[in-house]
Amino acid sequence: MYKFILKRVGMLLPTLFGVITLVFFMLALSPGEPARVILGERANKEAVEKLNAELGLDKPMHVQYVIYLKKVVQLDFGRSIKTGQRVIDEIKSRFPATIELAIFSMILASVAGIFIGVISATKRYSLLDYVSMFGALFGVSMPVFWLGLVLIIIFSVNLNLLPTGGRMDIRYYFVPITNFYILDGLIHFFKSGDLGVFLSAVTHMILPAVTLGTIPLAIIARITRSSMLEVLKQDYIKTARAIGTPEHKVIFKYALRNALLPVITVIGLQFGMLLAGAILTETIFAWPGIGKWLYHAIESRDFPAIQGGIIVISTCFVLINLFVDLLYSVINPKIRTE
């Protein structure tokens, strides 16, 4: 087991190095000069050259690469060209919002998706099965921006139940500690006994989490259903039934644990994708996350910001997949002992 973990962690480093290198060269080779973007179309040549020298962009590419590597290792992504802020600080203030949103979306998508998948598989070809699988197909095919807007119209505008956007009601003033507002809300509650901050954070979370979680939910439901159908055909399920195991235990314990193996892989991949792919949801719900920030960085050729953003997101993606692999080995004893 330890050998497996060590081996898997060892594979992290080359992967991350690859990502870091790729990010650098992709940006270095892409068209568009940062200095031109900053100074505008009509800036004269001297000004552009001067700015390039300041940004270190006049040096040969391999020199730039070495400098870049040295800095990245120290988590120094430089300063944003646009705002002049340190990139790492900008990421620190925004990434928790995205992670928080992604976590809640994935919890929703996983719990509901697995449940729907299991029910459809056990009630195969019933009305319930058809309805859930049609729903899942609908969920996969639905554009996120449209779903987000429809939810806002129904729950915010018409029913006036939930806020339209943002992470926190502006009436509340509090100093974030972790930048995960729901967590901060709890801390605030324990300190002051005021539950308002926590509740406000939760109500702001609901619509974006549903919007962002719909596609993963649908995918997870479909994978769970097909995996479950496969497992239910196996001999060991017949064995479990033949010894009189109650049916709910056969399904939710003995079958589900086997069926979860492919589902967990999908959950990991989907979670990684949500981290980078929440741009639309963040835009619709004015969610101050990293997706929107990265989008603006790309728009304005803010090289340091883009580099920093992509590296942080990719690192998370890689770490999540490591976690999934380790989880996989916990569930599947064969991997552990091989």
Place this chain on the structure above:
Amino acid sequence: MENNKFLDIKGLNVSFYTQKGVVRAVRDLDLWINKGETLALVGESGCGKSVTASSIIRLIPSPPGKIESGEIFLDGQDILKLSEEEMQKIRGDKISMIFQDPMTSLNPVFKIGDQIAEIFITHYGLKKKEALERAVEMLDMVKIPSPEKRVKSYPHQLSGGMRQRVMIAMALASPHPGIMIADEPTTALDVTIQAQILDLMKELQEKIQMSLLLITHDMGVVAEMASRVAVMYAGRKVESADVYSIFEKPFHPYTVGLLNSMPSNEKYKHNARLEAIEGNVPNLLEIGDGCPFENRCKYAKDICRNKFPEIKDMGNNHHVWCHFAGELNF
């Protein structure tokens, strides 16, 4: 005599509703087993042996499978009339089952101790810890070395023979072991291991006086284990008798064919070739009302094509379903 029958199947019909049509997997089957007795159900693949076994424990995949009619009395109770919940209480209590392939019949992601413990939790209401202790005892009973360690093993860490022992342990863990259905329990094992497993089954069966329904196509296993034999062909029972009678004087041409296709030392000495039964098992979709063996039987006449024969009593509890039983010379 009547109340001595632990399992009594009367007129069982089982069909599978497939896209191509209705497959009548078991037709008008009568079968009974006395307490403590071993009945071998013999026949080639697809003849309805396993479907019969699954019917007794009511685990026919449904849909597409359906028990159309018949009665299955277990210890005097017609289990086909029970609700699913009541049936669940009987499975693993009065009936237990061992499957063909021990490689796939244990759950790969649970420790074998946990899988055996499930019976003690379900049927005895024990807590997990006590149930695991009982699981160790069961492993010891089926002669698995160092059972305390083995309960913590996963199925893939055990050999085929060991896994089949685990399956037997599960079958014997039931509170009131009445009948064990063993569906080709040794087919997937090495020949050297087969004898060990059969011996173990026999020993334990005698110890706890349990009935055994042994499903097999291996006449060698039949001779070793069974006291009575029922031969099935294409969903129908074609001959039944006690084991000596079947080997001594079979009456049905199919039984004769089965016995002739069995390797023996005699044949080996004389360098004789094994005899195959010509032709193939009929497609159960296209089968008519005649004798199902008619297309492969060299003695078949017109009547065989049109009418399934009545039961013929050859004395000594030896029954045959053949129009010409007793008239043929093999």
